[in-house]
Amino acid sequence: MSDKGNMERDRITLYMKLWYKKVIKKCIVFVASKSKTEVDIPRAPCHLILNEQRDLRTNGTNITNTGSRESVEDFQRSESNGRQCNRSVASSGRQHNLNMSLAVASAFILTSAAAIYWYVNRHKPLKYILSELRYAIDMQGAGVGGLIDDWVNIRRNRIVLPDAGRKIAVVTGGARGIGSEVVRGLLKSNVFVIAGVRKPESMKKLADNMENGENLIAFPLDLQSLKSVKQFAQNVMDRFPTIHFLVNNAGIMYGDYHVTEDGFENQLAVNHLSHFYLTHLLLPALKRGGTIGEAARVVNVSSCAHYPGQIYFDDINMKEHFDTTAAYAQSKLAQLMSARYINKMLEEDGCAVNAYSVHPGIVDTDLFEKTMFKKAFPWAMKLFFKTPAKGAVPILFACFDKSIERRGGLYISNCTEGISNKFSKKLDHQKKLFEISCELVGIEVNNFGKA
Numbered sequence: 001m002s003d004k005g006n007m008e009r010d011r012i013t014l015y016m017k018l019w020y021k022k023v024i025k026k027c028i029v030f031v032a033s034k035s036k037t038e039v040d041i042p043r044a045p046c047h048l049i050l051n052e053q054r055d056l057r058t059n060g061t062n063i064t065n066t067g068s069r070e071s072v073e074d075f076q077r078s079e080s081n082g083r084q085c086n087r088s089v090a091s092s093g094r095q096h097n098l099n100m101s102l103a104v105a106s107a108f109i110l111t112s113a114a115a116i117y118w119y120v121n122r123h124k125p126l127k128y129i130l131s132e133l134r135y136a137i138d139m140q141g142a143g144v145g146g147l148i149d150d151w152v153n154i155r156r157n158r159i160v161l162p163d164a165g166r167k168i169a170v171v172t173g174g175a176r177g178i179g180s181e182v183v184r185g186l187l188k189s190n191v192f193v194i195a196g197v198r199k200p201e202s203m204k205k206l207a208d209n210m211e212n213g214e215n216l217i218a219f220p221l222d223l224q225s226l227k228s229v230k231q232f233a234q235n236v237m238d239r240f241p242t243i244h245f246l247v248n249n250a251g252i253m254y255g256d257y258h259v260t261e262d263g264f265e266n267q268l269a270v271n272h273l274s275h276f277y278l279t280h281l282l283l284p285a286l287k288r289g290g291t292i293g294e295a296a297r298v299v300n301v302s303s304c305a306h307y308p309g310q311i312y313f314d315d316i317n318m319k320e321h322f323d324t325t326a327a328y329a330q331s332k333l334a335q336l337m338s339a340r341y342i343n344k345m346l347e348e349d350g351c352a353v354n355a356y357s358v359h360p361g362i363v364d365t366d367l368f369e370k371t372m373f374k375k376a377f378p379w380a381m382k383l384f385f386k387t388p389a390k391g392a393v394p395i396l397f398a399c400f401d402k403s404i405e406r407r408g409g410l411y412i413s414n415c416t417e418g419i420s421n422k423f424s425k426k427l428d429h430q431k432k433l434f435e436i437s438c439e440l441v442g443i444e445v446n447n448f449g450k451a
Contacts, residue, residue, distance in 0.1 A: 128321050135325040138308030146304040146362045150386055153414035159397045164189045168243045170236055172196045173250025177365035181392035182247060187212040196221030196232050223250055223274040224260045233281035243285040245399050248275035249301045253367045257322040265317040271331035276338055277441040283449030290352030298355040299398045306333035307421045311433050333424060336411055341430035343409035354408035356398040359418050363391035
């Protein structure tokens with residue numbers, strides 16, 4: 001065979017080999033991009049391609065001598081593609097390793113947390129462990145949902161404070177956090193405010209730093225004692241027989257099991273029962289303050305934490321099994337449900353008093369002081385949570401906004417209707433909670449609000 005024929009044969013052979021390598025390379029890149037896994041196969045063909053290209057460069061002169069300059073350019077492009085192939089495979093390998101590392105780390109953390117949780121609670125029956133775990137997960141979900149709601153409705157969460165013309169408001173827990181900002185907003189609106197706090201002297205400094213601070217007075221109130229609640233209500237009624245707003249704001253969250261002097265679980269007592277009793281005692285003054293078209297208003301500060309909750313009618317004080325998360329959810333759910341049922345009763349009686357419940361948002365307050373979230377992510381609260389001033393806005397909205405005058409019983413979040421759970425909407429559950437609450441605080445059902 002002539003030299004020219006041999007050169008042509010070699011050129012065709014080299015082209016065939018290169019085409020074959022290209023096909024393999026493309027298949028490998030496709031598989032690597034889909035699976036994101038690193039295997040031993042990808043690298044070998046890329047190296048073979050480069051080796052083959054080096055052989056082709058060696059024979060480049062012969063090929064060029066035959067007038068096939070285009071083939072050299074093909075070889076150079078193939079060499080560039082080979083390098084890109086290596087980089088793509090290497091990148092896929094690094095991504096795979098990162099994903100595997102994250103998966104292993106997550107599995108380790110979850111397994112460790114589950115093991116620790118089981119060890120700490122191993123003395124409890126399995127059904128209680130599972131119940132607590134469910135509440136813990138559901139509460140985190142409710143918190144995330146609350147944060148999303150705050151971000152989505154950030155522009156709705158606003159109010160123009162009116163001149164309320166020296167109306168009278170009673171606020172529980174106005175010394176700090178959201179309560180102090182509610183007091184500030186009421187004072188700016190020319191409302192005379194009576195604050196119920198454990199240490200009335202703490203309100204004097206606040207009054208000195210607030211607009212219209214001279215319109216603020218404070219009486220002692222300990223929500224862990226029905227006796228204290230009754231005395232507070234008496235102090236208010238003696239000086240102010242007419243009231244226009246009652247803001248049941250004070251509250252506690254989590255903590256160990258504790259029973260009050262009246263025999264109630266602490267969170268249930270502070271968040272619900274004492275406010276329920278106070279509403280009963282002050283309703284005569286609220287009825288005098290309300291008029292047709294401008295009803296007096298009761299505002300219960302609830303929470304999105306009510307959402308995973310239920311009322312344990314057979315063990316409302318959780319004596320059989322106490323779960324602090326479930327207890328908090330129950331107490332906030334009770335505030336929401338009692339507002340709805342009391343509003344229904346007042347409507348049926350033709351009274352000019354509306355009752356609302358409000359979720360202030362996920363707010364950076366000292367309620368989170370003892371939580372694991374605060375200890376683990378103190379920076380996150382400043383970054384993602386509402387300030388107390390912004391948390392006070394939907395509460396002030398519930399006090400003043402005229403668009404909700406005919407919507408008594410409404411659950412409010414970010415100055416619009418919030419999402420409440422199915423349990424809270426069932427009338428028979430509302431009625432049963434009302435009757436149990438009356439029994440616990442010593443009120444005849446038919447005498448509620450007629451003290």
